[in-house]
Amino acid sequence: MKIVVLVKQVPDSGAERNLRSDDNTVDRGSANNVINEMDEYAIEEALSIQEKHGGEVVVLTMGPSGATESIRKALSMGPDSAVHVADDALHGSCAVATSKVLAAAIGQLDADLIICGAESTDGRVQVMPHMIAERLGIAALTGARKLTVDGSTLTIERQTEEGYEVVTASTPAVVSVWDTINEPRYPSFKGIMAAKKKPLETKSLADLGVDASEVGFDGATSTVVEHSKRPPRQAGNKVADSGDGGVQLVQYLSSEKFV
Amino acid sequence: MDLALSQEQAAVRRLAADFVDREVMPYAAEWDRRESVDTGIVKKLGDLGFLGLTIPEEYGGSGGDHFSYCLVLEELGRGDSSVRGIVSVSLGLVTKSIAAYGTDEQKREWLPRLCAGEALGCFALTEPDTGSDAASLRTRAERDGDDWVISGTKMFITNGTWADVVLAFVRTGGEGHRGISAFLVPTDTPGLTRREIHGKLGLRGQATAELVFDQVRVPDSARLGAAGKGFSIAMSALAKGRTSVAAGCVGIAQGCLNAAVSYARERQQFGKPIASYQLVQQLIANIAVDTDAARLLVWRVADLIDRGEPFANESNMAKLFASEAAVRAANNALQVFGGYGYIDEYPVGKYLRDARVTTLYEGTSQIQQLLIGRALTGVNAF
Numbered sequence: 001m002k003i004v005v006l007v008k009q010v011p012d013s014g015a016e017r018n019l020r021s022d023d024n025t026v027d028r029g030s031a032n033n034v035i036n037e038m039d040e041y042a043i044e045e046a047l048s049i050q051e052k053h054g055g056e057v058v059v060l061t062m063g064p065s066g067a068t069e070s071i072r073k074a075l076s077m078g079p080d081s082a083v084h085v086a087d088d089a090l091h092g093s094c095a096v097a098t099s100k101v102l103a104a105a106i107g108q109l110d111a112d113l114i115i116c117g118a119e120s121t122d123g124r125v126q127v128m129p130h131m132i133a134e135r136l137g138i139a140a141l142t143g144a145r146k147l148t149v150d151g152s153t154l155t156i157e158r159q160t161e162e163g164y165e166v167v168t169a170s171t172p173a174v175v176s177v178w179d180t181i182n183e184p185r186y187p188s189f190k191g192i193m194a195a196k197k198k199p200l201e202t203k204s205l206a207d208l209g210v211d212a213s214e215v216g217f218d219g220a221t222s223t224v225v226e227h228s229k230r231p232p233r234q235a236g237n238k239v240a241d242s243g244d245g246g247v248q249l250v251q252y253l254s255s256e257k258f259v
Numbered sequence: 260m261d262l263a264l265s266q267e268q269a270a271v272r273r274l275a276a277d278f279v280d281r282e283v284m285p286y287a288a289e290w291d292r293r294e295s296v297d298t299g300i301v302k303k304l305g306d307l308g309f310l311g312l313t314i315p316e317e318y319g320g321s322g323g324d325h326f327s328y329c330l331v332l333e334e335l336g337r338g339d340s341s342v343r344g345i346v347s348v349s350l351g352l353v354t355k356s357i358a359a360y361g362t363d364e365q366k367r368e369w370l371p372r373l374c375a376g377e378a379l380g381c382f383a384l385t386e387p388d389t390g391s392d393a394a395s396l397r398t399r400a401e402r403d404g405d406d407w408v409i410s411g412t413k414m415f416i417t418n419g420t421w422a423d424v425v426l427a428f429v430r431t432g433g434e435g436h437r438g439i440s441a442f443l444v445p446t447d448t449p450g451l452t453r454r455e456i457h458g459k460l461g462l463r464g465q466a467t468a469e470l471v472f473d474q475v476r477v478p479d480s481a482r483l484g485a486a487g488k489g490f491s492i493a494m495s496a497l498a499k500g501r502t503s504v505a506a507g508c509v510g511i512a513q514g515c516l517n518a519a520v521s522y523a524r525e526r527q528q529f530g531k532p533i534a535s536y537q538l539v540q541q542l543i544a545n546i547a548v549d550t551d552a553a554r555l556l557v558w559r560v561a562d563l564i565d566r567g568e569p570f571a572n573e574s575n576m577a578k579l580f581a582s583e584a585a586v587r588a589a590n591n592a593l594q595v596f597g598g599y600g601y602i603d604e605y606p607v608g609k610y611l612r613d614a615r616v617t618t619l620y621e622g623t624s625q626i627q628q629l630l631i632g633r634a635l636t637g638v639n640a641f
Contacts, residue, residue: 073270076270076274186277186278186306186307187270187274188306188307188308188321189307189308189321189323189327189331190308190316190321190322191308192267192270193267193321193322193323195270196266
């Protein structure tokens, strides 16, 4: 089984993140760029499938040249090789254009299974698995908290707010995963050293047969007109306990769906 | 000269830092209180490849250079010196000695398990009556046919009660260092009893033990290196081992710096953060300079080892300075914390207790000074 894992480099969600003032895109220059956290679960899932069923795991990343660092980190966890789609014309691409590029790259890899994180911590739109599956004409099994592979049959437990749904499909298919699905492994020292020698192929838009006018700002289906800083946090609600404090707390927690 | 880390070295350091932040720091205070780390940490260290650093891959090691080894040991030292000590002793003193002096059979028997964290080693040189004067050790091995029969007592042995194999230094010949040989003794050999030593000031999470050899019989194939060469094996192990202690001390000092800076910015007195007072900044600046100076000395030794250059004197300097710097750094950090540094809710008190032993073991500060003095003057002042 050939598994392609989609890995995105994002600004560290634990630190201050900004949009650029000139073109409203994510400011990668000033950020500490890391692997999108959910993608580490996708890598782990691909590796554990490989351990059980054999095959090959390929990392696929679209991003600027600096994304190589995250690709090497992904490879140090164990995947066999990586493809990095990098092209200056991609800057400013919307989700629809991104899905076109990723689908074209996946098409060249002849994958049986594509696994990705359910969302990225920068865009958080959760549409990529559906869009890619639609473009490739294959099934999308999204939001998995469990994935079982039995020959060419894939079964997931799709996590919902109330519980889960069991969904099945045949390969090839796209599966997106939540962080409840596994516990990602650490890279090992040997993995870090080996990652340096693993094949990392860089592809341009021309290599994928995608026209530059279909991506970037020119091909974008949506435009960010302006952005502003999130307002500072407001003071929270204070509950003064005059006998009914407990009830008020439960009412608040209930209204926010915490209980 | 380039002091920047390579991409791989930076990745190894990040891996070690990430592991320490998630798997060590949150538990270090509890392990200290109950006087034992969670020994499951050993297998995790093995899985990461940290117990096989610098050991050839054909024997189950991770390969890699001493520089990476020092980067990992620094991070472990920042997390918990008890965990760092497990690696310093099992890998740094025992596994590396087997890799350097072992027969192919000894390497195949021990290295894969030691590197995987499926077995631990301990290094038995010190005795109740011989510390700095190690060449006067009294544990004896008598020849009996093809076997050796060992009797005597070893003291303050790190990993002692956890270890699967003891690298024991015993007298097989006459007086002095030429009468000493090294043996690999499995800890389940009849006649070997181990008693854990409690009540230590620091390194409380680590098993430190007294080992009693009562007619312990091992075959001649358990001898590591030639008969009479044991002392030089021990000294060679310690020369590199001191680098790992020094690297761990850099980690302690860095941990003290991190804690002191963050506390000084939060703690308010007289209506201002204490970081805004010059005397507090002085304490912090001193910690920072000690940390960086110690790190640079450690990096120099690691670089010398990796380039195959002589390193013994530089290693002594790094160990002397880094251990004393760690004690100073922890003392200064505790001063920044005031009363809160004196209780174990914050890490600085533990840093101070853990740092304190590093000026004592693997060569006291005084022994390091005498070694450095001898190297410079050519005169032995022992």
